[in-house]
Amino acid sequence: DGTSLDDLIMRDSNEVSLRVMTDEELYKLEMEKIFAKTWLLLGHESEIPETGDFIVRDMAEDNVIVARGPDGDVHVSLNVCPHRGMRVCLGEAGNKRVHQCIYHGWAFRPNGDFIGAPVEREKMHGNDVDKKTLGLKKARVHLYGGLIFATWDVDGPSFDEFLxxxxxxxxxxxxxxxxxxxxxxxxxxxxxxxxxxxxxxxxxxxxxxxxxxxxxxxxxxxxxxxxxxxxxxxxxxxxxxxxxxxxxxxxxxxxxxxxxxxxxxxxxxxxxxxxxxxxxxxxxxxxxxxxxxxxxxxxxxxxxxxxxxxxxxxxxxxxxxxxxxxxxxxxxxxxxxxxxxxxxxxxxxxxxxxxxxxxxxxxxxxxxxxxxxxxxxxxxxxxxxxxxxxxxxxxxxxxxxxxxxxxxxxxxxxxxxxxxxxxxxxxxxxxxxxxxxxxxxxxxxxxxxxxx
Ligand code: FES
Missing domain, CATH: 3.90.380.10 (Naphthalene 1,2-dioxygenase Alpha Subunit; Chain A, domain 1)
Structure with a gap:
């Protein structure tokens, strides 16, 4: 509506407009410029000690699966099926080696990689589709004192730079x-x-x-x-x-x-x-x-x-x-x-x-x-x-x-x-x-x- 960031955050007078708490356009921008960019705390690795253990958390309004893979690493993947957009994991916590979407059955590893789909062997996708492109979107992960942090900004500042x-x-x-x-x-x-x-x-x-x-x-x-x-x-x-x-x-x-x-x-x-x-x-x-x-x-x-x-x-x-x-x-x-x-x-x-x-x-x-x-x-x-x-x-x-x-x-x-x-x-x-x-x-x- 023509309002600039400087109208809301007044750096000359050290004031902030109360409008920042309700403005819907500002909120949408925050989702893109802050919550899709910076490091966010999602939990602690003691919540998922074993291979296949997972918790489901949110990065703002983006739901993610936080899982321990067979490699021992913690992975954070967007809980949105790349097939038609269904939530792949509907639970809040548990242990699964395979996360299978309930809609059409696409299956994913704890690290978000695509495994396959029903009738995949009958070549559901033919030979034209590279399976590597069918996985869940992966966030960048950093463990700090066991605290699990993740960011969507894979090329952005390191966690140490963030701290x-x-x-x-x-x-x-x-x-x-x-x-x-x-x-x-x-x-x-x-x-x-x-x-x-x-x-x-x-x-x-x-x-x-x-x-x-x-x-x-x-x-x-x-x-x-x-x-x-x-x-x-x-x-x-x-x-x-x-x-x-x-x-x-x-x-x-x-x-x-x-x-x-x-x-x-x-x-x-x-x-x-x-x-x-x-x-x-x-x-x-x-x-x-x-x-x-x-x-x-x-x-x-x-x-x-x-x-x-x-x-x-x-x-x-x-x-x-x-x-x-x-x-x-x-x-x-x-x-x-x-x-x-x-x-x-x-x-x-x-x-x-x-x-x-x-x-x-x-x-x-x-x-x-x-x-x-x-x-x-x-x-x-x-x-x-x-x-x-x-x-x-x-x-x-x-x-x-x-x-x-x-x-x-x-x-x-x-x-x-x-x-x-x-x-x-x-x-x-x-x-x-x-x-x-x-x-x-x-x-x-x-x-x-x-x-x-
Ligand atoms: Fe997940 Fe179709 S939406 S398999």
Whole structure:
């Protein structure tokens, strides 16, 4: 309708038009320029350990089969039969060496290759058709700490290029032990009546909203853990926000200032190992601490022990929550959770909650982490119920003839500033109530939408 991207994302004034949440033409462009281009999280390889194991997931509105082939590799194929467009796999998960379409019976391998069709031997296609051209469309796949990422952009940026400077920090969460992570049960899912960008931009490390929207949870002590482990809200809760031009971000909070327990149990002057034993990062037992030093650099372990990454996101639609709940007895009931916000139309988003623990963690610790995540950040968790109250109301507002003229303000910008002695790259911002990381999320959005 003549509206340009610059009319919606106002880079001169650091504002975003509320119209971006409802505009149908914009949504169609997002599907092509973002969700058909960038790396998307689809699950974890622990969901499909055996040959033939598969899960069915979505890359935005494109349904895909994620399968383990006889070669041991994970393959992602479009779940659309090239014969007449039927969905080839109708289940959600299982084990199959052959996926056969129910319409006319075309059959495919776990890697998407065409095997044959009924009466193929009688030369259904004659000799004119090259079978190699009849397979399912294949996505490019990358496993990161066992997390399955895929993109349709086979010649685009590598996964490491996509992570950029964030890799140093993300490794502290996903690539830190010998056994790696495992998914604790199938992911939880629910659909919310809102545009994917409403939760998407919040995943750009919006720490500010926790002070108000989630305050009652902190004050009431219902966020899990013991009274000693409850977050001490402002002014004590501050740290460093990390971001990068790819739009990813992580909020890192100083452990000593975040958890009241360290007022009684001194943190100062302790070695990295001693700090880790006190902090008990979720999923890491005392016995596993040497593995951190083996898999990460000393600087990365030191950060994990002093100012660990806790909440953030991977552009465009992943939220990361690494919830600490240290106790003075050395125990922990924290969680490591990822959400994806998958678009299902301009005004619908599917929220998926993935709950993780280290594969080698004791069973009791896994149960505690599962419980913590379900209780806090699960689909009916106390934190997400707060968010799920707000997001659809923003959408209702975005439809009003006058309301949609409102602009979202990202004017609390500090500008990046490297704390003294900080190791690790990226754009660094002090504190956690500013708009810098979320504004970077919109700039990454702009760059992809503006690309030819
Ligand atoms: Fe799949 Fe015809 S649509 S075999």
């Amino acid at each position: 950029g400077d964030s890799k140093y920090y993300m490794d502290q969460l996903f690539c830190r032990t010998d056994s790696g992570l495992e998914l604790l049960g199938p992911p939880q899912r629910f659909v919310l009546p809102c545009n994917w960008k409403v939760p998407g931009e919040q995943s750009g490390s919006d720490g500010f909203h926790t002070l108000t929207l989630h305050r009652s949870l902190m004050e009431g002590g219902v966020m899990g853990g013991t009274a000693e482990s409850i977050y001490d809200q402002a002014p004590g809760m501050y740290g460093v926000d990390i971001s990068c031009k790819q739009g990813h971000s992580l909020r890192c909070l100083e452990a000593e200032k975040t958890f009241k327990m360290f007022a009684d149990v001194p943190f100062e002057g302790k070695s990295t190992r001693e700090r880790l034993e006190l902090l008990t990062p979720p999923g890491i037992t005392k016995e596993m601490i040497p593995e951190l030093f083996k898999n990460l650099s000393e600087d990365q372990v030191n950060q994990l022990a002093t100012i660990p990454p806790q909440v953030g996101g991977l552009f465009p639609n992943v939220l990361i929550a690494f919830i600490f709940a240290p106790r003075t007895d050395g125990g922990s009931s924290g969680a490591l959770t990822l959400h994806t916000y998958m678009p299902k139309g301009p005004d619908r988003v599917e929220f998926t909650n993935y709950i993780f623990a280290e594969k080698d963690a004791p069973e009791q610790m896994k149960r505690d982490m599962l419980q913590n995540s379900i209780w806090n950040t699960g689909t009916s968790g106390v934190i997400e119920q707060d968010d799920a109250d707000v997001w659809p109301v923003i959408m209702k507002n975005a439809r009003g003839a006058v309301s949609k003229g409102v602009t979202l303000k990202y004017k609390a910008l500090h500008g990046h500033e490297r704390p003294e002695g900080w190791v690790g790259e990226g754009l660094l911002y002090p504190g956690f109530t500013k708009d810098d990381t979320q504004w970077n999320w919109w700039l990454a959005y702009y760059d992809l939408m503006d690309a030819v």
